[in-house]
Amino acid sequence: MTIAENKVVTIDYTLTDNSGDVIDQSVDGGFSYLHGAENIIPGLEQRLAGKSVGESLTVTIPPEEAYGLRDDALKQVVPKEAFDTQDEIEVGQQFHAQSPDDKPMVITVVAVEDTQITIDGNHPLAGVELNFEVKIIDIRDASDDEISHGHTHGADGHVDHDA
């Protein structure tokens, strides 16, 4: 069996940036996703297609095929009072917000001054080249439920839920 649409694929992976810092990695038992359902970044999904269990790959994914390029227009300086909170606002804090076209986005505080705050709506990994070390652990057919939900239900594929 090889990786294709509507297969549930389990991989072990380590993701590093170009300085070699680990950004993310799979934990015990690996990470499962439904192939062809945009569960993972497009560049990685594409490169996994056609691979078999036991194969390993080392790939570098450009930002265009991962979390996109940085968009400076998403960086904004806003008055502090625009934040409806009594709590201290600190650099690195993240807020959930809605983009103008109604998509969920995460806003990161990048600078705090006396009366104003600089926020950045770019994905933290926007503009970052991603290096993946991947080993393919398992491939199976997705269940009908998984295909209609657009995600995997775990190793055995028999999880009941309302999603």
Ligand SMILES: [Zn+2]
């Ligand atoms: Zn589901």
